[in-house]
Amino acid sequence: MSATTSPISVGVVGAGAVVSGVHLPVLKSMRDEVRVDYVADVSEGSVGRVGAAYQCRSVVLTDDVQQLPVTDVVLIATPVGVRLPYYELFATRGTAVFAEKPAVPTMSALSHLKAHYQPERFAVGFQRRTYASSFLVSRLISNGMLGTLRSIEVQEGALTTSTGGAQSFMTDMSLSGGGILMDLGCHGIDLACRLSRAEGSSTTSVEGVLDREVDREIGLAAKLDCMDGPVALHVSLSWLGSRPGTARFEFEHGSALVGAKPGSPVELLTVDGDSMGVFDPPPGPPLGANTVHQACYLVWRSFLDGLSGKSAPELTLESISPAVRLIEDAYADLRSRA
């Protein structure tokens, strides 16, 4: 890390839609403290366009990962299946890493990374943790307004999906590491683990529809081990049917229903499911993110503050381990029966 107050240099590996539409606009907005040195991708066309649009150097990725320029920090946003050489390279160089979700597919990969990176030097970009609605639910859990948290139900998915292009990495398990559970489910599972402050997790049952190896529909039941007792987790994900796109937190005396998008209100419901209205945030500045760019900024803010020692790191590898364990166990169960 630079010892002076000059901007932190950032390299970006991967030039897909999330990088060009979310990370780069946010990083360029933080120009007093961050300087984007390069963008790298396997596609010469994509990286050339993104580099030119955001006026930073473009690098075409080859098998020789050493060619990547040295920077203080690197954002890795490639498919999870090809990340290992980059993780190893940056660990050797002492470069801090911000990894787009899902950072790792297995607990062994997680342990491997933990052995090579200090907690504050590796962040995982689970942006839903920063949503204003997540802070509100967290308050509901901690202030006991509706009693003790009993269970969490996550339902996400859509009837049809965009193809993501003919060469979409989602059809290649060696790149994606999984289907809907890995790509979409990891968000809701991580948030459930985070908000319930789960210290451990175990899968109770899993069902799914596999399309060759790719999971297109998943029903997962699990137990989260939390300080106030176990919390049941039910996850229903589908790319073959519609799901409401919500997380429902069931307490002793009612429940809270929240949408998966930033800016979603938190609706309070009675035990019978009748609406009690919206749980309003307190007056003043927003509690957290209400847009995608705000969420991206807040995860970068947290990462950079953790790096500089201004605050404790929050997006650590350790913090994602209950979610990684659940996802790995679910896949093992599903594939053993396929």
Next chain:
Amino acid sequence: MKKVAIVGANGQVGTELVLRMTEIPGITIVPIVRSESGSAFLRSHNVSCRHGTMTNRDEARELLADCDTILNLAHADSYIAKKRAVNTSVQLAINAAASPNSKIVFASTQMVYAPELPVRIPGTYGAEKLILEKKAARHARRMGKEFFVLRLGHVLGDFQAITRKIVREIESGPVPLVHGGAGPSNTTFVASLADALVRITSERVEAGTYDLLTSPQWSWARVYDFYADQEHLPLTIVPTPGPPTVASRMRSGVVGFATETVLKQRVRERLAFAMRWLPQGANEQLYARYQIRRASSEIAALNPAPVSVIEPWRAIGRNPIAVADPITSLAAFPLSEVRVAQSLEAEHRELP
């Protein structure tokens, strides 16, 4: 057996259309999707799909060569010129790859008529479809192929977002509709699109541009009534007044009318649309700049700056009367201490 290809079969309309056409005698439906991710839903319903990219002309020929009718439902929506250009290249590739006796159908929209705007110049989506209609028709004519344009209204159907919205509105109670829903709905059904395709494929329908709307045209009240009936839900329509007419707005003030008209014509959207004709690099740089500005303002909103209650005025006053400076005046004319104390103490007292 006639083969009907649906390009972009994994979209909202395409999915329902394919499922409605799988068991039509004499017709084999051929859904075409770019990847297995996209075709998963159709394949889960035992519909086999072809996979490939239309922008690759060899691949397009392989996918379409044996098809008698080809419907293009694919559409990419973006301010990035390169992504929008895909719409043209897909349609031209279909024209080129279609066999000489096949019929090519381009799915366009009623938005080409700008039905929602006071001045009939189509918005971004309508303008793009209109341009592509003309370009693709000329291209097909040059190649001696039969070319059809179907301008679809709002598409209703079991998988369509607008249908779900209508049902939700009926479920949640009285439905406010302009003039009680008496006006034309400009809707069509996915089933009607299937009907049109079968007719184009099996009958002698002259090539050309057609509107695909409910026939006879349904009012909005009829549409809501249909879904209330289908879902066995009670329907109460609350009539609301329509928007003011052009004449009444003219009467209310020419400037106001012009401003409103310009705003309704979505000037910013049109300017963004015009960006597509800039050189690709400039287009993408402008879009990146817009994204950065947007991110900056959203980030700033997380820590809103305190707002001053004082409005900044320029110095005004032309003929000042000669008085002492305020400090001198305040010292010269103090408030009586006794009176101030009295006014603070006594809540109820008789005024002199």
